[in-house]
Amino acid sequence: MILARIQKLSVAIPENLAEMLEEEIIFGRLKSRERLTEEMVAARYGVSRSPVREALRLLERDGLVMREARRGIWVSPMSQRDFDEVYTCRIELEGLVAKQAAEFADIEKKAEFKNLLSELKQAQARNDARQFFIVDVRGSFLTYTLAGNKTLTRLLGGLEKQALRYRYHAYEQDPKIIQLSLDDTARIYDAITAGDGESAKAMTENLIREIWQSMRAGIRDAFGEG
Amino acid sequence: MILARIQKLSVAIPENLAEMLEEEIIFGRLKSRERLTEEMVAARYGVSRSPVREALRLLERDGLVMREARRGIWVSPMSQRDFDEVYTCRIELEGLVAKQAAEFADIEKKAEFKNLLSELKQAQARNDARQFFIVDVRGSFLTYTLAGNKTLTRLLGGLEKQALRYRYHAYEQDPKIIQLSLDDTARIYDAITAGDGESAKAMTENLIREIWQSMRAGIRDAFGEG
DNA sequence: CGACACCATACTGTATACAATGTACAGGTC
C-alpha cells in the first residue's frame, strides 16, 4: 500500500495524496504536531484544495492527523498513551486476523510468505530500515487478504500506520530493533501457512505484546506520557 | 451520538449530515444497496455538494456506504458474511473496552449506568425499539468514555453503527430479541462499576457471541450468505 | 435481426470563487 503511488497518479488524487502524506508522517519528515494548511499541501502537490481536503479526511480517519473545526489540522502528537492505545488494540485484532488467515485461506497465496521473508532478511542485512518496514507492511496486508475479512482489514489498516510511526522512530534510535521480530515473524508465517489458527493467534499476540513492552520506555522518554 | 444533532446544526454540516444519514441507514429508511447521488442528498438537505461529499467520506469510513470510483455511492449491502466480520471484530474490541473501562475509570461517571439501565427497562416496557437502541448506544459510549482509549473508541464507533443496523433489522422481524440482552447488560454494567475487568471482559465477549449466534440464521435468510 | 459504434446524458471529480470565523497585532483606555 505504501508504494501504491507507483500506479497512475491521475486516478484518485485524494487517495494518492493521502498515501504520500502518510509516508511523510510515518517516516518523520512531517513532524508530530506540525501544522498542515490545506493551501500549503495543495501548492506543494500542484492540485487544488478540494482533493486535499478529502485526503486529509482519510488521514484523520487513520488517526495520523487531528482536526479542530475552523482552526486547522495538525500531525497527530505521539505519546506513550497513544502508543499504548494503538498496541492494546493491535494485540487483539492482529491475533484475530492471524487466526482467520490460517483457517480460511488458500495455499497459493500463502506461498508468497516465503518471498516476503527473504526480502525481509535482505533488507535487514543491508540495514535498509525503510525497505524492511515496507516489506513488513506487505506481509501484514497479505495476512489481511488471506483472512478475507474486509471489516477487520479496514480497522487494522489504520492501526498499522500509527504503529509503524512508532516503530520507525524506535529504529532511528536503535537500528537493531529490526532484528527483534524476524524469527518470530517467520514462525507466525509458518503457522498461518500450516493452517494452525490458534497457534498463529497466540504467537502474534505474544510478538506484538513483546514489541510493545520493549519499546514502551523509549517512547515515553521521547514523547512523554501524554 | 445518534441524537447529537440536537446541538446547533449550523456548526459542522458534514458531521451533522453524516449523523442524519447514519440514522436513515441504521433504521432502514435508506435501504441496502440503494444509490446515493451527491446532488440528491444535497438538494434534500438544502446544502451544496461540498459538505455532502465530506459526509459521505465519513459514512464510508464507518462502512455504511461503499464508493466505486467515478461510478457512485451505494448503501452498503448487508449479508451474513459482513455480519460475521463485524461481530468477530466486536467480540475482541468490546471485551477489551469493557476491561479497560472497569480498570481505569472514576466512580462518578459509573453511576450513570444506573440511569441508563432504568431507561432501557422503560423503553423495553413501552416496546419502543428505537429508544431502546439509542439508549443502548449511549451505554456503549459511556463504556468507551470510561475506558479513555481514543483509538479504541474510534474503531468501535464504526463497528457499533454497522452492528446496530443488523440488530434493528432483527428487532423488526421479532421484537422480543430486545429482551435477550437486558439481564446480561445489567451484569456487565455491575462488573464495570465494581472494577472487575476480567469479568466484564468475559461477560461482554459471551454476550456479543450469543447475540451473534442467535441472529446469524435470520440474517442469512434475510440477506444471503454474501 | 444482431452487433458495434457513436452520441447524449447524468454523475463524479476537480478547480475556483466567495463567506465566515478565528487569531494576532495595534491602538487606546484605565
Add this chain to the structure above:
DNA sequence: GACCTGTACATTGTATACAGTATGGTGTCG
C-alpha cells in the same frame, strides 16, 4: 504598564462552475 477592543489577515468552510468519465439509448452497417 496591563488589559480590553477593534480591525486586518490568514485559514477553514461552503457554493458554484467546469472537466472528465461511465452508462444507456439510438442509429447504422453487416
